[in-house]
Amino acid sequence: MQQLLRIFFTNGSFFTFVALQLLSLYCIISFNSPQKAIAAETWSIRAGSVRSATETARSYLDLEQENEALRQEVARLRQQSPESLYATERIVDSFRDETFVQRYNFLTAHVVNRSPYRPNNTLIIDRGKNLDVRPGQGIVSPTGIVGIVDQVTGNHARVLSVLHQSIRISAGLASGAFGTLRWDGRDPRYVTVTDLADYIEVQAGDTIFSTGYSNVFPTHQVIGFVVDSEVQPGTGSQNLTVALSNKPVEESNVFVVQDLFKDELSDLATE
């Protein structure tokens, strides 16, 4: 304050001059018609730019609200973009016939997420409870099996991959002999079929099919091909090493297998 006063006193003549000059200008504009006209004209010319300058300043102060409004607009538009949509259309491959009754529905699905490769692999598909996906339904690809549905939410399902150590699938040969398919958690190209009677003749290259006994996969879905067989001494069974016909860790377009007879069959099994 003191400094301010000192500035005022040392520049007293300047402030007096400015004040009196402004007063003079006011008098000039107020009491002289030519100058008044000039001032009015100048003002009308300059007013536009002055107004636009103040408008710029004011809109700058509004930037925060503007930004928020734009962000809301972006969010709204992103909601409309195709990536944000969940396709509910389904292509159900079924038909009505006098001779045959539909047993399996195939529901297209995409793999939208998968666990990093490890001994227990899982993956997520974009089909869920809303489309009647239930735990226990099988997932197949055009060339082999992929896994079994484990948990279901409204729009998505978690699938235990065939490359999961706790998976058990009923698999057999064309002859009808069958065993249990499992994975030992090592090589993703090979699975093992156990509990196959040791007297059954198996050649390398024989095809392994799903049996359909567990109501998960349709009967005669190709799983893979026998690479090697090994009799387990003392158990009366042999183990088959099977090369998978597909690559479960790379599948992205899959089908959900919905067994329409599942309830009926499981009722019988428990009785």
Place this chain on the structure above:
Amino acid sequence: MGGSDPISNVVRFVLLLFVQVILFRQVSLGLGGAASLAIIVSPLFIALLPLRTPLPLVVVFSFLLGFGTDLFYESLGVHMAAATFTGYARQFVLRLLEPRDGFKVKASPEGRDLGFSWWMKYVGMMLGVYLIWYFSMEAFSPVFWRSIALKTVVSLPVSWVVCMVFVTLLRPRI
């Protein structure tokens, strides 16, 4: 009326004001009003204020002089602005023209220890400042800079001569 005491200054104020508005205003009016010539002597009052006058007071006195002139010129504000500006500019003109050993602070810009050529320069600059500002305020737009310059160029020598006559008459006793 030649001294640096308050009475002399008041006398100069009244005298110069009346000479200006009664005598020299008729000159410009007599030339038809459209003439570029204006004989201005009132700034001489500002120039002859004592050196030790506080600077804000110089500005205030100049303003009063301009106000008085405007009352008779029926152009309230124009002479006010010019005189105020001249009063403010006086300190810079004096600083510019300061002799090597400085002014004798006890009195006005003194004719006695300052030569005629110094007075010529001093009055000329004061008049120039006044006239430029006066004609600018009269035109009130930089668009008319040609007319402002013409009027200044025409009026300055005449006013200068008249002012120097006054200074010569008054100088020995200022």
